[in-house]
Amino acid sequence: MKFTDGFWLTKEGFDIQHPRNVRDVVINENTVTLYAPCKDIQHRGDTLNLPSLTIQLSSPMKNVIKVKAWHHKGTRTQSPEFDIKNELLPLECEQNEEQTILNSGNVSVNIQHKPFKITFTQGNQVLTSIDSKGVAWIKGPEKESYMRGQLNIGVGEYLYGLGERFTPFVKNGQIVDTWNEDGGTSSEQSYKNIPFFLSNKGYGVLVNHPEKVSFEIASEAVSKTQFSVEGECIEYFLIGGETPKDVLTNYTELTGKPALPPAWSYGLWLTTSFTTDYNEETVTHFVDGMAERDIPLSVFHFDCFWMKEFEWCNFEWDKDAFPEPEAMLKRLKDKGLKICVWINPYIAEKSKLFDEAAENGYLLKKANGDVWQWDLWQAGMGVVDFTNPAACEWYCGKLKGLLDMGVDSFKTDFGERIPIDVVYYDGSDPQRMHNYYAYLYNKVVFDLLEEEKGKQEAVVFARSAAVGSQQFPVHWGGDCNATYESMAESLRGGLSLSLSGFGYWSHDIGGFENTASPDLFKRWLAFGLLSSHSRLHGSSSYRVPWLFDEEAVDVTKHFSKLKNRLMPYLYSASVENHNTGVPVMRPMLLEFAEDPNTHVLDRQYMLGNSLLVAPIMNEEGVGSYYLPQGKWTHYLTKEVVDGGTWRTENYDYLSLPLFIKENSILAIGHDDDRPDYEFANNVTFELYQLQDNQQATAFVTDINGNIKGEIKAVKQNNSIHIETSMEGLTYSILLAGYENIASASAGEVDSSRDGVRVNLNGSQKLDITL
Known part of the structure; x- marks a missing residue:
């Protein structure tokens, strides 16, 4: 003001x-x-x-x-x-x-x-x-x-x-x-x-x-x-x-460290979309279509109309579209999927729950004691009062019924349209509660998931937030348009959120409103599948890739499998976030604060501490990006280039600027079909452009975030000294970009397209002569 x-x-x-x-x-x-x-x-x-x-x-x-x-x-x-x-x-x-x-x-x-x-x-x-x-x-x-x-x-x-x-x-x-x-x-x-x-x-x-x-x-x-x-x-x-x-780190120590999301949540999420017509046949067609095209899928999400129109929320399946929900969920889960359903904190007047909530004082009230209602979003809807412990217990009871049925997660939509001309159960000031309501709403749902599913399984897909909400991942960027401009503004939103203490962030691939062109959809796929969390979702049209073109199928499969292979590296970044508050998806300035050129960059980012991503945001396929000083290796082509400059190149749909900074070790997994597997077994530690007398380190976890192994490497002139702590595990070390080496003191050595691989078992001290 x-x-x-x-x-x-x-x-x-x-x-x-x-x-x-x-x-x-x-x-x-x-x-x-x-x-x-x-x-x-x-x-x-x-x-x-x-x-x-x-x-x-x-x-x-x-x-x-x-x-x-x-x-x-x-x-x-x-x-x-x-x-x-x-x-x-x-x-x-x-x-x-x-x-x-x-x-x-x-x-x-x-x-x-x-x-x-x-x-x-x-x-x-x-x-x-x-x-x-x-x-x-x-x-x-x-x-x-x-x-x-x-x-x-x-x-x-x-x-x-x-x-x-x-x-x-x-x-x-x-x-x-x-x-x-x-x-x-x-x-x-x-x-x-x-x-x-x-x-x-x-x-x-x-x-x-x-x-x-x-x-x-x-x-x-x-x-x-x-x-x-x-x-x-x-x-x-x-x-x-x-x-x-x-x-x-200090800010999140003050306001709360993010929880560690389950590994499966990193995989691809597919939704029914919002106002599209769908039933079990539609859902099964989508799920089977992804499998037939060899596209890994982790989560299926049912958006608003899993419930009957005008009755949101009644937390009951629309029996016209889903006559046997328990059996349907079992069939989907037998295909290896997790299930998410849409909810919000509002109770429409037509919902069978409205009278129960109103009579028991579970909804926000006017000063005269009437239930506060309006028609925006749902006719005659009231707002759940999460300052009332009995209302929280009641609301969680409805969600628990869905969890018992087989639901794994909730998309906690809305929480922003909170009135200020109301009275709260605990006497809270409505002005102070307007933003804070988002924290209470998501905390209630997240705490229930932790209680019912366990701490290693709790995850929401939240839109609204306040200070401290970073403790309840994951958050997504809301309603974006199907344009390159909206793709860029979505990235700006995610980068700003990451510098506000939030470790994880997603967005609607291809844009929520309208329908993207095949070109835009394929470029957004690469961006979305190289974000911490990835979801295909739209408003009035479906988001399965074959409805765009056949190449979109190839792009979806390519980047989904790439992300799954990156999971050991990404999950170690999640553990770092859980412990330190440093976000998984982060602006360039967090890694390169000493380089003032990075302080204004908002069309590229670091995914973890080593991987640079620069989404392509134009129809010409031009990638324009800045590389800080050092040797950088393109992850897909293994081309090595010098940093300290801007670069501009053309990319096809199966590539984009995706570079690894020097002196990096990436833990790369053996499974590209799913995100939740044993990361530590058969992992490959890929070493990139080690610099003399600088130690490079990495670690690998299990799917619960427990560290299972570590690696340290130091290069001196023409030799690399490596120490690993990998008790009882089989793994490999890849020297990226090398065609051959003079010798290795342990392990079996072979050459691959990407470099020289040394295959090892258990903890080792290894000397490699280049």
């Missing part, structure tokens, strides 16, 4: 008060509290009739500084609040007449008393600072109150994140209000609003407010990022880290 009229003036009707100096400092074991009047104090008379701001600094964990500022402290605390780590650490403080200094890990805070200024440093680097206007209480034209924070933006500093945003990847110059809305992928609205941004200078900021937060990012004041909330208090966390990866 803007409060000024240019640089000099305040907007009419607003009064901005900000501290001039620090009058008093109170240091306790784990807080430093500043009392800062909004006027220069020259004599005792100046202490009368003026506002004063109180600013409190603390640290909930190392390298994280909590900043809380208020005008009037007596305002009632409202719920909900983000579920974050908030136990305060003891502080290291120094103080003299001019300044107060406090430290948390490598992050230091220098508080200048007069004139007021706070500077945040990490090591010897200034991260950002708060000047005299950087904390403000603002009175509006209707006597409403706002609190504003401002942080200075340095030269060359870029900011990212704020949830899944389809606007430009670099957020400088943008105005963002964090308010969940169902706006598709072609507007400034977002399904997943996260009041957290990441800076390429090595810090992030989480504004700790579930309600709407208004961000002005180098827009109202072009050298500052500004965030404001209505009320008398503002609270945010400045999160440090030696690298952008470290910042995300």
